[in-house]
């Protein structure tokens with residue numbers, strides 16, 4: 001394994017940290033010079049929550065608490081939520097449920113995308129009541145009247161009628177017809193159970209955006225952003241036009257990140273793949289990630305090294321995608337190719353067309369090299385998890401000198 005240093009990943013000071021510490025979720029040497037509890041780092045590392053709480057008390061002691069404060073708040077919120085889950089269900093949350101609870105506790109909007117039977121609805125109901133007890137208004141939207149009654153009675157069973165007071169359970173038809181009334185209720189958490197059918201309709205999506213509290217302008221901007229993004233990907237425009245589109249995209253994205261206070265949205269879905277422009281606009285507004293579960297199932301290590309490309313490739317050897325910084329241009333790609341060939345690797349270039357993909361899936365290449373430009377063919381949709389295992393970003397100014405290595409393990 002290559003020993004690496006992350007340039008700015010210490011969770012507390014944002015400074016450099018060695019991979020050994022980072023992987024264990026510890027802080028850098030400057031923040032905590034020596035870990036002495038239970039012989040850390042070793043096999044007996046406590047879980048992430050305990051580590052954060054431990055580090056928190058150390059930093060408070062030395063008056064050096066910085067960024068870890070956010071972590072600490074998140075973890076204690078998460079611990080409370082997990083405790084509540086156990087209390088009301090009498091069960092230990094499963095690992096996927098823990099992952100959802102963690103994101104919920106952080107106030108993220110996201111899709112719980114998993115097959116039936118993974119405990120989506122239970123997790124959502126627990127969080128609904130947890131939020132209601134924290135005096136938040138919760139809107140629970142379901143597709144049918146019979147589901148509405150079912151959810152209502154399950155909520156009562158779990159917590160007694162008192163806590164259900166500020167949770168409203170409505171059908172999607174009801175919501176679409178009574179947007180004003182629901183807006184007056186001012187939900188801070190909106191849950192869409194069984195959302196696939198609901199989100200197929202552009203009209204329902206309009207209503208949802210309104211209920212969440214987005215302004216007409218923000219919604220319009222998000223739709224425009226979606227339009228520009230597909231334009232940037234599809235069209236063969238000249239350089240100036242592309243540059244103009246890119247600038248507009250950046251501007252709109254910046255505007256959107258400063259949007260107003262809106263409700264948290266949680267969506268339960270079997271196969272959420274929003275296709276329409278409005279649905280994709282909703283994703284932009286909420287910074288919504290639909291591919292979460294797939295990413296979660298992968299074990300991704302993100303690392304940084306100052307070793308030479310030769311050393312990196314000699315270590316990784318195969319199933320590696322090298323993305324060359326745009327600044328290095330075609331020369332950079334050629335250099336990388338010659339270097340890889342000089343150490344006996346079979347090299348494919350991902351610079352145009354899609355034919356290299358067939359060769360890649362037939363296993364004809366050890367290494368695939370392309371440009372890291374966001375419009376380059378190499379960064380767009382190479383879905384070959386068996387053939388691409390490592391991704392090396394070559395010569396990126398933003399992360400200083402050297403390489404970033406992303407290792408993806410299924």
Ligand SMILES: [Zn+2]
Pocket residue numbers: 010011012013014015027028029030031032
């Ligand atoms: Zn630090």
